[in-house]
Amino acid sequence: MIMFSSMKGRSVLVTGGSKGIGKGIAAAFAAEGAQVVITGRDRQAGESTASELAAAGGKARYIQADVANPADCAQMVAATIEGNGGLDVLCCNAGVFPSVSLAEMTPGQLEEVLGINLKGTVFAVQAALDALSRSGRGRVVVTSSITGPVTGYAGWAHYGASKAGQLGFIRSAALELAPAGVTINAVMPGNIITEGLTDLGEDYEQTMAASIPLKRLGSVADIASAVLFFASEQAGYITGQTLIIDGGQTIPESLEAMV
Ligand code: NAP
Numbered sequence: 001m002i003m004f005s006s007m008k009g010r011s012v013l014v015t016g017g018s019k020g021i022g023k024g025i026a027a028a029f030a031a032e033g034a035q036v037v038i039t040g041r042d043r044q045a046g047e048s049t050a051s052e053l054a055a056a057g058g059k060a061r062y063i064q065a066d067v068a069n070p071a072d073c074a075q076m077v078a079a080t081i082e083g084n085g086g087l088d089v090l091c092c093n094a095g096v097f098p099s100v101s102l103a104e105m106t107p108g109q110l111e112e113v114l115g116i117n118l119k120g121t122v123f124a125v126q127a128a129l130d131a132l133s134r135s136g137r138g139r140v141v142v143t144s145s146i147t148g149p150v151t152g153y154a155g156w157a158h159y160g161a162s163k164a165g166q167l168g169f170i171r172s173a174a175l176e177l178a179p180a181g182v183t184i185n186a187v188m189p190g191n192i193i194t195e196g197l198t199d200l201g202e203d204y205e206q207t208m209a210a211s212i213p214l215k216r217l218g219s220v221a222d223i224a225s226a227v228l229f230f231a232s233e234q235a236g237y238i239t240g241q242t243l244i245i246d247g248g249q250t251i252p253e254s255l256e257a258m259v
Contacts, residue, residue, distance in 0.1 A: 004228075004229075004232045004233075004234055005232060005233040005234065006032065006033060007029055007032035007033055007034040007228070007231070007232075008032065008033035008034070009033065009034070009035065010029075010034045010035070010088045010089060010231075011034070011035050011037075011080060011081075011084035011085065011086050011087050011088045011089070011135075012026075012029045012034045012035065012036045012037070012088065012089040012090075012091065012231070013036075013037045013039070013076065013077065013080045013087055013089070013090050013091065013128070014026045014029070014036060014037070014038050014039070014091040014093055015039045015040075015065070015067050015076075015090075015091065015092055015093055015094035015120070015124055016039065016040055016067075016093045016094030016095060016143075017036070017037075017038025017039060017040065017046075017049065017062075017091075017093065018038055018039075018040035018042065018045045018046040018048075018049045018062065019040070019045060019049070019194065019195060019196075020192075020194035020195060020196065020220065021093060021143060021189065021192055021194060021220050021223050021224075022038065022040075022091070022093040022094065022143070023038070023049055023220065024219070024220025024221055024223060024224045025091050025093060025143075025220070025223065025224045025227050026038045026049070026053060026060060027053055027056070027058070027220075027224070028221065028224035028225070028227070028228055029058075029089070029224075029228070029231075030053045030056070030057075030058025030059060030060050031056070031057075031058060032228065033059075034059070034089070035059045035083070035084045036053065036058060036059060036060045036061070037060075037061050037062075037063055037076070037079070037080045037083065037084070038050060038053075038060060038061070038062050038063075039062070039063050039064070039065040039067070039076050039094070040062070040064070040065075040094070041064065041065075041066050043062070043064050046062035046063075046064065047062045049062065050062040061083060063075075063076050063079045063080070066116075066120075067092075067094045067116060067120030067121070067123060067124050068115040068116045068119060068120050068123070069123075070123045070126070070127070073120075073123040073124050073126070073127035073128075074127045076124075076127070077124075077127045077128050077131055080131075081131055086131060086134060086135060087128055087131035087132060087135065087138075088132070088135040088137060088138060088139065089138075089139045089140075089141070089231045090124060090125065090128045090132060090138075090139070090140045090141075091140075091141050091142075091143070091227060091231075092120070092121040092124050092125065092140065092141070092142045092143065092166075093142075093143040094116060094117075094120055094124075095116060095117045095143065095162075096112065096113060096116050096117065097113075097156065097159050098112070098113065098159075099155035099156060100155060100158070101154070101155060102157050105157070105158060109158065110158050113158040113159055113162050114158065114161070114162050114165070116162075117159070117162035117163065117165075117166070118161075118162040118165040118166060118169070121142055121166050121169060122169060125140055125169075125173060125184070128140070129177075132177070132180070132182045133177075133180035133181075133182060135182070136181060137181065137233065137236065138177070138180065138181065138182035138183070139182065139183055139184075139230065139231045139235075140170075140173075140177070140182065140183070140184035140185070141184075141185055141186070141187065141227045141230045141231055142166050142169075142170055142184065142185070142186040142187070143186070143187055143189065143223070143227075144163045144164075144166045144167055144186045144187065144188045144242065145159075145160075145163040145188055145189060146188050146189070146190050146244060146246050146249065146250055147159060147160050147163055148160030148161060148162065148163035148164040148165075149163060149164045149167050149188060149242070150188070150244070150250050151250060163188075166186060167186055167242060170184045170185065170186050170240055170242075171240045173240075174239040174240030175240070177239070178239060181236075183230070183235070183236065183238060183239035184239060184240065185230045185235075185238060185239060185240070185241045185242065185243070186241075186242045186243070187223055187226045187227055187230070187242075187243050187245055188242055188243065188244045188245065188246070189218060189222075189223050189245055189246065190212070190217075190218055190244070190245065190246025190247055190249040190250070191208050191212070191217045191218060191246070191249065192217060192218040192219065192220060192222070192223060193205070193217045193218065193219060193220070194220065197217070205217060211249065211255065212246070212247040212248065212249045213247060213248030213249070213251060213252065213258055214247035214248055215247075216247060217247075218245060218246065218247060222245055223245055226243050226245050230243075
């Protein structure tokens with residue numbers, strides 16, 4: 001049996017780690033003994049999550065940073081290095097998904113989504129390049145989506161473009177990071193239950209679950225497991241790749257195709 005090597009002591013930075021999937025990723029690394037830094041714009045939410053992770057026995061700290069701002073990205077990496085002695089794993093997870101039709105979308109709304117989801121991913125990786133190179137086993141794991149790269153959803157054209165753009169980015173970035181032994185891969189979640197989704201109500205969840213072959217929405221832990229895998233020593237020969245985690249949602253040709 002292959003045992004995965006420990007994350008103990010590894011320095012991990014999770015952007016958008018204060019809520020949802022990012023919080024789940026941070027909790028999984030913390031439970032494995034990593035030193036975790038989470039970021040987000042809302043200080044209160046970030047500090048409360050960091051305290052929650054620490055209360056569960058993890059090493060976790062919050063740093064306020066907006067990934068759409070390159071100076072914030074530089075500062076979050078510097079603070080991580082200062083506190084943890086380096087940076088081994090960067091999880092580019094921060095993202096927003098406001099819905100608006102193409103007909104009504106303003107340049108400002110387009111810029112917000114591309115600025116955070118796509119440019120924010122690039123800025124975070126740029127800021128972390130040197131530190132990840134020094135790690136000797138640097139890892140980047142990006143949270144993309146099925147929406148954009150594989151599927152479409154009316155109202156989320158800008159979001160889909162940002163998520164597909166992240167995948168275009170990782171393939172070329174993989175080539176530039178490879179000489180330093182740094183890998184970059186992406187997880188592509190389907191419908192994951194987060195604080196935001198539970199607000200949409202049980203009916204929404206049930207309708208969504210019916211269109212998923214495994215008949216349930218995903219959990220943040222489902223995504224975190226895949227992120228931990230990409231960050232592991234054993235995944236060191238995988239780079240520029242993507243993994244869909246969607247309970248089979250993108251597989252059936254139609255509802256008729258499912259049993
Ligand atoms: P969420 O619960 O709304 O959490 C988003 C996190 O990102 C929060 O911590 C938020 O903190 C942070 N964030 C947003 N804008 C930021 C910015 N400019 N700078 C730094 N942090 C920022 O969302 P989620 O559902 O967990 O989504 C996380 C990622 O998964 C996103 O990239 C999303 O596209 C992707 N995803 C989600 C699903 C799903 O079903 N939930 C499916 C596919 C993909 P602040 O607001 O305090 O900044």
